[in-house]
Amino acid sequence: MKGKYLVTVVGPTAIGKTKLAVKLANYFKTEIISADSRQFYKEMSIGTAVPSSRDLESVPHHFIQHKSIHEDYNVGDFEKDALRVLNQLFAKKDYVIMVGGSGLYVDAVIYGLDTFPEIDKEIRFKLNMRHKDEGLEVLQNQLKTLDPEYYAKADIQNPRRVLRALEICLSTGKTYSSFLNKTKPKRSFNSIIVGITADREILYDRINQRVDRMMKNGLLEEARALYKFKDLNALQTVGYKELFDYFEGIQDLDFAISEIKKNTRRYAKRQLTWYRKSASILWVNYSDPHDSILNKITKLKDTL
Numbered sequence: 001m002k003g004k005y006l007v008t009v010v011g012p013t014a015i016g017k018t019k020l021a022v023k024l025a026n027y028f029k030t031e032i033i034s035a036d037s038r039q040f041y042k043e044m045s046i047g048t049a050v051p052s053s054r055d056l057e058s059v060p061h062h063f064i065q066h067k068s069i070h071e072d073y074n075v076g077d078f079e080k081d082a083l084r085v086l087n088q089l090f091a092k093k094d095y096v097i098m099v100g101g102s103g104l105y106v107d108a109v110i111y112g113l114d115t116f117p118e119i120d121k122e123i124r125f126k127l128n129m130r131h132k133d134e135g136l137e138v139l140q141n142q143l144k145t146l147d148p149e150y151y152a153k154a155d156i157q158n159p160r161r162v163l164r165a166l167e168i169c170l171s172t173g174k175t176y177s178s179f180l181n182k183t184k185p186k187r188s189f190n191s192i193i194v195g196i197t198a199d200r201e202i203l204y205d206r207i208n209q210r211v212d213r214m215m216k217n218g219l220l221e222e223a224r225a226l227y228k229f230k231d232l233n234a235l236q237t238v239g240y241k242e243l244f245d246y247f248e249g250i251q252d253l254d255f256a257i258s259e260i261k262k263n264t265r266r267y268a269k270r271q272l273t274w275y276r277k278s279a280s281i282l283w284v285n286y287s288d289p290h291d292s293i294l295n296k297i298t299k300l301k302d303t304l
Contacts, residue, residue: 035100
């Protein structure tokens with residue numbers, strides 16, 4: 001679609017992506033697609049930092065709390081759904097804003113996914129049971145043996161990434177890496193990616209303050225209500241796992257909160273590592289005036 005632009009806002013957690021996305025959406029008089037996989041689930045609100053009711057009322061959002069934690073929903077499903085919504089929006093608008101911290105989900109919309117063969121469902125079942133019974137580290141070691149190349153670059157703390165790679169390895173007898181980076185479909189829209197960054201000390205302070213706000217706003221009660229579902233994939237998420245350990249008496253509450261902050265900082269570091277592999281991102285500072293960022297986007301658009 002000539003003259004159609006998907007403007008995507010990326011960056012580490014707590015950096016201010018939602019604020020900028022809402023500003024851009026209001027400026028371009030358009031809507032927002034969320035590509036944050038943690039915000040898809042209606043039962044998870046405080047711990048995933050979903051946009052405020054004010055932001056949601058200010059600009060139409062898509063893919064915010066549209067699924068239940070009991071539903072299976074993966075990056076392939078999101079790619080199809082997001083492209084369908086984009087086609088609908090681009091029929092009446094020249095710009096759409098996408099925002100999110102989940103790099104794989106962002107890339108799925110912009111570049112397309114790699115194609116994988118069908119998975120043996122029995123293998124999937126056995127791997128999930130092994131994860132439940134023996135823990136993630138056992139699966140990480142298995143992945144390191146079967147596909148050291150992917151192990152070296154993957155987010156191995158994410159159970160879904162590890163399980164998915166092992167499913168492919170065991171179902172096909174080939175490495176997961178061998179299916180990556182094949183020819184992908186060309187999108188019909190132009191893509192502009194804006195990355196927000198900040199000095200590490202500032203980012204870490206913003207993360208710590210956000211966690212404190214989450215606890216004040218009721219994260220403990222939200223996690224307690226979800227504890228009985230703690231084995232679901234959707235709940236293998238920073239902010240919930242640490243509190244589940246507190247409920248089980250593994251650690252006290254103060255330590256659990258400190259672990260949430262530490263693991264969120266680690267998550268932010270992995271996000272930045274993912275995004276910095278792309279040379280096409282327009283990087284801006286979290287403190288840059290929004291008007292300045294808009295000017296940079298306009299200048300970049302003119303070069304496409």
